[in-house]
Amino acid sequence: MTPLSLVIRPERPEDAPAIERLQARAFGPGRFARTAYRLREGAAERIDLGVTASVGSFLVGSVRMGPVRTGTTPFVMLGPLAVDPSFEGRGIGGTLTRAAIEAAREAGEGLVILVGDAPYYSRFGFTPVPPGHITLPGPVDPTRLLWLELAAGFRDRVAGLVEAVPASDV
Template identity: 80%
Template sequence: MTSLSLVVRPERTEDAPAIARLESRAFGPGRFARTAYRLREGNPYRLDLGVTASVGSFLVGSVRMSPVRAGEAGFLMLGPLAVDPSFEGRGIGSALTHAAIDAAREAGEGLVILVGDAPYYTRFGFTPVPPGQLAMPGPVDPARLLWVELREGFAATLSGVILPAGR
């Protein structure tokens, strides 16, 4: 495998068009029907916590964080995590995930949730949400609803349906 000159950096406003193209390449149009996408729809993501990865001038990866809540308690939802299909398997997703979680922790956030594959995300400290504690507002395999606590005891305060923070 060839070594990449990968640059991982905070997202900038001007990255938005390239990120939209990347997500289209990585996930296709079916992504809009997924519950996680629908939850993020119309819910502005936290630009200060977004992370991108580039090789030269080509944006090859991105991850964003959206503010969500359960009841009055606010926390973050990681995603989408997108890596250009031609660059998969090179550690870009891992680098982005680590950087995003570190940024959330440094910002004083209490918890990050996501819908994803447990075997992939456990390396970052994610574990399944205990059954019945939190629910998505649409169909999601409960085994794919994962969280990582950034502040001890924060998860114990959460219960209910996950909604966009602004609604």
């Protein structure tokens, strides 16, 4: 794959069906049981922060962000990050993650959280959330709950149970 063949661009509303198919290929039916997925059910999406990767007309990668909050303090949650299995190992996930973080920063977001592999996401600046500082509404390995502060001091305003912001509240 040459650098010119991969197109990275913001997500558009018409991408939704292709993103759903991509997530099915990348994660299978087990994705529905994960706490992070359940947190996103019925939640709003920040399509302005979503990023896609395509080769020709084939969607090969996607990352989304959704609004979450603890109490009245809003921030965003990254995920899911999906790359078509036949395109893994080519840096697409990293490119998408960097683009989504930059979109969040440009949008004025103060904090990004995610559930993921710390060795992978640490290269983007994510660090483990201190135990008990924030919790998700379901079981999560605490070593996989990560955050990235985009605005100095924002982490100090976030504590307690993370809940999704429903689409009806956006």
